[in-house]
Amino acid sequence: MRTLVLDMGYQPINAVPFTRALSYIIKGKVDLLATYQRSIHPDWLMPAVVRLTHFLCARQHVVKFSRQNVLARDRFRCQYCGERKPIGELTFDHVLPRSRGGRTEWRNIVIACLACNSRKANRTPEEAGMRLRCRPARPSWLPLFGLMAQPIDSVPAEWRDYWTVEISR
DSSP states (O other), X not given: OEEEEEOTTSOEEEEEEXXXXXXXXXXXXXXXXXXXXXXXXXXXXXXXXXXXXXXXXTTTOOOOOOHXXXXXXXXXXXXXXXXXXXXXXXXXXXXXXXXXXXXXXXXXXXXXXXXXXXXXXXXXHHHHTXXXXXXXXXXXXXXXXXXXXXXXXXXXXXXXXXXXXXXXX
């Protein structure tokens, strides 16, 4: 089970394994707001929602480069045609191809659908006659990337009072 983590303003920022949430509670880093009806100890219920007791410093929280984070940054949309596709139909695309020295990093990777990635091939977007919807960059924060694709009715009931993320399909 996962625990929803809220910032000090009660905005969802992450979902973590309940064991990590327990360590945050014990260390006094979070306040417990809601629990699941599942016991993990005779005196403890499993945490469902916690709220940070301090502000996050932006410099301390660097968004790691990963497939999931690039998908979240690009909102699960092809950055060439703009269509939202199932995750299995989306790929990394190197804006400057690797064969020309392009690196696998935030400023050179976008999400592309299979058709657009094939069309662009081993060229730059300009050479392929394609236009990027947004210039790729390292984000300073991301929404609940692992949960963005969930409709509200699949969110645990214990989270719903705190769930402010609207999902567009």
